[in-house]
Amino acid sequence: MNPFDLSGRLAVVTGARRGIGLAIADALAAAGADIVAVSAHLEATGSEVEKRVRGHGRAFTGHRVDFTDRAAVTDLAGRLQHGDRPVDILVNNAGTIRRAPAAQHDDAMWDEVLAVNLSAQFVLTRQVGNSMLARGRGKIIFTASLLSFQGGINVPGYTAAKSGLIGLTRALANEWAGHGVNVNAIVPGYIATDNTEALRADQDRNAAIVARIPAGRWGRPDDLAGTAVFLASAASDYVHGAAIPVDGGWLGR
Template identity: 45%
Template sequence: MGYLDRFSLEGKTALVTGAAGGIGQAIAVAYSKAGAKLILLGHRNNLDETTQLIEEGGGSAHQVIIDLEDVESLPAYCEDLLSQFQIDILVNNAGIIRRDEASDYSIDNWNAVMNTNVNALFLLTQHLARPMLERKEGKIINIASLLSYQGGVYVPAYTASKHAVNGLVKAFSNEWAKDGIQVNGLAPGYIATNNTKAIREDEKRNQSILERIPAGRWGEAEDLTGAAIFLASEASNYMNGHTLIVDGGWMAR
């Protein structure tokens, strides 16, 4: 096997949650180009664009519509998926953000964020990892955040959820590394997606962010794809419980 062959995903099946756009879409398309078959998971019938991009590149994708806030239904969905596919790579990318001052933050907002960002991630990982454990092989990548390390403002639930996502990287890895499962995280910096549109349109906030990023620009979703392929490939077989930060240098400041 050549050195670069270790980055190939040929013959693998990857499930990417939150695959309709942004980071999830970029990772799904990159995995397809690296040779993987894709299962795209979204909560609305809005996966056609990602599917089209994959098919235009000669790949294949299967769409699955699941509401991740409905955590009670997730075990049955997982069993259905596992009856159809062998999932080799799981990317827990789906997440939501609800903004408000901490003193006014509603329990409904808190529960919505925690159900989608943490509880659903835990259940999907728990169920979809079981066949990986039996095969002694698999890759699990949790999409974390700079707010896995910092507090942010007006996003207490999102911050708590992303700290939890980072913690689960370590917790799962501590149990499963011995079984040939690599569980790692990927923490994007400030990426130009729909989730950050409001911040980018705030001239003062946008400028303060750019001034701290040594690279001098917002990231694009495609900036994360090299790291995502690495974490899903044989090239990362001895990486366990680590969250790789791709942030243009933000955390170095």
């Protein structure tokens, strides 16, 4: 048997409309999974993620959810928990970033980033994970960041939230590993997405970043695909509480 085969599995991917989430949803569908895509701005029909998933011959469902709205996230969690099919794979990828020096990083920025990047992740995982525990199996994947391990510049809220995700990954793995539920995190490096557009547009920062990456280039969303499939599949059944860097060698330098 192919340990990476996801045929018959149902995967929920948040932040799936573009960037890393889109690439992960595409990869999981290519490996055989049906996809529930969630995003704050997901089109009702005809989204790129829907086209890619259906192009692989997989079933697709989309949900438009504002991750700053606790009630909306709780409602989504309930619908997933009590849906027609159990969720086999949950990819917590939804995220946002707000850039400002710490002394000017106001409460609204802080609250928004913590709500989307950390609190919503826990609310959704708690409910979906509860059903996985009852069945004795499931795969949960968080999208962390290099700033889970480093301080960053002008992104205190983002750094705090992504650092919290690594702690949450380990805490849940400690509780759930013995019940057949794998909880792990992918740690993307500097990936060319909308969230990093400002960095890439700054010639000095862009040059400094590329010079620091042993691979010599920015990552692409597709660079995360293989790791996501691995963590979603039976190949990772004995992997718990891991934070796997996909960073072109940045953390190893």
